[in-house]
Amino acid sequence: QKEVEQNSGPLSVPEGAIASLNCTYSDRGSQSFFWYRQYSGKSPELIMFIYSNGDKEDGRFTAQLNKASQYVSLLIRDSQPSDSATYLCAVETSYDKVIFGPGTSLSVIP
Amino acid sequence: EAGVVQSPRYKIIEKKQPVAFWCNPISGHNTLYWYRQNLGQGPELLIRYENEEAVDDSQLPKDRFSAERLKGVDSTLKIQPAELGDSAVYLCASSSRQGANTEAFFGQGTRLTVV
Numbered sequence: 376q377k378e379v380e381q382n383s384g385p386l387s388v389p390e391g392a393i394a395s396l397n398c399t400y401s402d403r404g405s406q407s408f409f410w411y412r413q414y415s416g417k418s419p420e421l422i423m424f425i426y427s428n429g430d431k432e433d434g435r436f437t438a439q440l441n442k443a444s445q446y447v448s449l450l451i452r453d454s455q456p457s458d459s460a461t462y463l464c465a466v467e468t469s470y471d472k473v474i475f476g477p478g479t480s481l482s483v484i485p
Numbered sequence: 486e487a488g489v490v491q492s493p494r495y496k497i498i499e500k501k502q503p504v505a506f507w508c509n510p511i512s513g514h515n516t517l518y519w520y521r522q523n524l525g526q527g528p529e530l531l532i533r534y535e536n537e538e539a540v541d542d543s544q545l546p547k548d549r550f551s552a553e554r555l556k557g558v559d560s561t562l563k564i565q566p567a568e569l570g571d572s573a574v575y576l577c578a579s580s581s582r583q584g585a586n587t588e589a590f591f592g593q594g595t596r597l598t599v600v
Binding site: 379409417418419420421424463465471472473474475476477478 | 518520525526527528529530533540541576588589590591592593594
């Protein structure tokens with residue numbers, strides 16, 4: 376089992392819809408969880424982080440964490456074409472290593 | 486505030502040649518990471534420094550890769566000799582733990598092509 380897994384893409388949603396990105400992790404002792412956005416040919420850019428169970432909202436983005444089920448998700452409301460990118464889930468494990476998932480490619484169709 | 490600075494942005498070398506990448510982290514960030522990212526995959530950690538100490542280098546191919554972070558600021562990553570399979574983007578990131586806050590910020594990366 377890979378340490379961090381993400382739902383396979385590509386994911387396509389129409390403009391204005393909600394995009395849902397999922398991530399699961401294997402280390403139950405993981406403490407911190409991050410979502411990065413990576414445009415093609417660019418470096419990853421941090422967009423959200425979450426440490427506690429529940430929801431965390433920032434503008435159109437909502438991160439959801441469920442440590443019991445070992446999953447973290449990212450919801451993007453009112454998706455825009457500019458949201459089209461690869462979204463990387465990153466997990467800081469119990470041994471202080473930040474592990475990235477393979478990424479999910481999102482395409483928002485105008 | 487300046488972000489993480491990497492150089493060069495691009496490098497093309499022949500196999501068996503040496504290559505080095507340089508990273509200047511965000512000022513005050515004690516933690517520095519080197520990642521390698523292949524096309525269509527997430528970044529893979531090569532080495533993590535806390536100040537000048539390499540605290541995790543378990544994924545670094547030590548037969549050909551080396552890294553250093555003298556004085557706990559700038560860092561260099563070296564490959565000698567390079568192989569075709571080393572072609573990838575090499576990303577440097579830095580972070581500073583503030584409470585539970587450990588967000589890492591990335592540089593622009595160095596795209597290495599080995600021919």
